[in-house]
Amino acid sequence: MSEDGQRKGFWGTTLNKLKSVLAKTKEQVSEESQESDNQELPTVEQSQAQAAPEEATANQTQTQNNTATAVQAKSVRAVDEDYIEHLEERLIKADLGLATVEPLIQALRKESRGKNWTSENVDVFLQREFSSLLNETPQSGLSFKAGTNVYLIVGVNGVGKTTSIGKLAFRFKSEGKKVLLAAGDTFRAAAESQLEIWSQRAGVDIVRLADGADPGAVVYQALQKARVEQYDVVLVDTAGRLHNKTNLMAELKKIRTVVEKNSEGMNVESLLVLDASTGQNGLQQAKVFSEVCGLTGVILTKLDGTAKGGVVFAIAKELSIPVKLIGLGEKMEDLRDFDSALFVQALF
Numbered sequence: 001m002s003e004d005g006q007r008k009g010f011w012g013t014t015l016n017k018l019k020s021v022l023a024k025t026k027e028q029v030s031e032e033s034q035e036s037d038n039q040e041l042p043t044v045e046q047s048q049a050q051a052a053p054e055e056a057t058a059n060q061t062q063t064q065n066n067t068a069t070a071v072q073a074k075s076v077r078a079v080d081e082d083y084i085e086h087l088e089e090r091l092i093k094a095d096l097g098l099a100t101v102e103p104l105i106q107a108l109r110k111e112s113r114g115k116n117w118t119s120e121n122v123d124v125f126l127q128r129e130f131s132s133l134l135n136e137t138p139q140s141g142l143s144f145k146a147g148t149n150v151y152l153i154v155g156v157n158g159v160g161k162t163t164s165i166g167k168l169a170f171r172f173k174s175e176g177k178k179v180l181l182a183a184g185d186t187f188r189a190a191a192e193s194q195l196e197i198w199s200q201r202a203g204v205d206i207v208r209l210a211d212g213a214d215p216g217a218v219v220y221q222a223l224q225k226a227r228v229e230q231y232d233v234v235l236v237d238t239a240g241r242l243h244n245k246t247n248l249m250a251e252l253k254k255i256r257t258v259v260e261k262n263s264e265g266m267n268v269e270s271l272l273v274l275d276a277s278t279g280q281n282g283l284q285q286a287k288v289f290s291e292v293c294g295l296t297g298v299i300l301t302k303l304d305g306t307a308k309g310g311v312v313f314a315i316a317k318e319l320s321i322p323v324k325l326i327g328l329g330e331k332m333e334d335l336r337d338f339d340s341a342l343f344v345q346a347l348f
């Protein structure tokens with residue numbers, strides 16, 4: 001298959017996967033709840049139970065038509081104050097956050113005033129506003145340059161740091177890159193073994209020292225090895241929890257300093273992993289990590305599951321750090337580049 005064909009195929013799958021993981025968010029941002037519209041309509045089963053067998057098919061068709069009409073009626077509602085208030089509520093529920101929703105609703109009121117807008121106009125308006133929100137922060141994929149590329153992966157415990165490293169290792173390895181993992185989470189004994197399992201699965205090398213070793217030493221050794229043995233990629237795992245938050249931040253600062261001192265001529269990215277299902281809380285975490293680690297991007301995990309994708313817009317609005325990658329599941333291949341246009345497309 002040509003490279004172009006593969007790319008199309010890949011984006012095709014990505015859009016479908018995104019559409020399915022964003023189904024809940026989509027309901028919040030672009031559709032009215034169907035419950036009230038459908039209440040008076042008989043279900044297919046009710047129609048069949050009441051009808052003679054030969055009438056059942058006709059009834060079923062009729063029900064489907066009724067439902068189709070209801071859906072159509074729903075999709076072109078007039079925009080009044082009720083509609084706008086309800087939309088505001090839904091956007092907040094979709095995790096866009098007040099700071100993003102309030103100016104958006106204000107702009108909607110202003111723009112729709114006196115124009116007899118329907119919900120279709122609102123969808124077009126939202127698509128445009130969502131795109132420009134995301135494009136306010138310069139979007140860029142993961143940077144990769146000739147020579148060694150270091151990716152420092154940080155975030156609170158359980159967000160998916162180690163898993164994302166495994167997925168990234170797999171991806172770089174399948175692109176033919178020479179990949180090294182650095183087991184910098186020496187606090188939790190199981191963490192290094194978990195990373196070791198990922199290194200075996202992806203078929204890449206790992207630097208790990210004895211349990212409880214200084215993570216700075218692990219990172220130092222990994223960077224030296226990468227320089228001497230010309231690795232293309234170093235993925236640094238870090239702890240998400242220490243005895244307390246101050247310790248964690250002090251440790252990350254130290255790791256960051258080791259990276260800065262030993263990465264001359266290397267391309268360095270500092271990526272914050274955020275669990276999308278933690279919604280607005282994630283933003284607070286991001287602010288703290290940003291001060292310590294000088295973040296260059298976000299990996300937003302667990303968009304599958306119970307997450308509301310609206311947090312992507314809140315991140316763009318409030319942090320001005322690009323979301324670079326998204327996690328759509330637990331498997332090796334469930335890590336995708338974040339594409340803002342595709343993301344907005346999947347919501348409508």
Ligand SMILES: Nc1nc2c(ncn2[C@@H]2O[C@H](COP(=O)(O)OP(=O)(O)OP(=O)(O)O)[C@@H](O)[C@H]2O)c(=O)[nH]1
Pocket residue numbers: 155156157158159160161162163164185191239240241273301302303304305326327328329330334
């Ligand atoms: N559904 C889903 N689960 C994920 C995703 N990413 C990670 N997980 C799961 O989240 C859990 C925690 O992942 P880890 O990679 O261990 O998280 P961590 O940030 O390294 O955690 P600590 O090392 O304890 O700080 C695991 O069960 C992963 O399988 C994702 O994109 N989708």
Ligand SMILES: [Mg+2]
Pocket residue numbers: 161162163185191237238
């Ligand atoms: Mg971990």
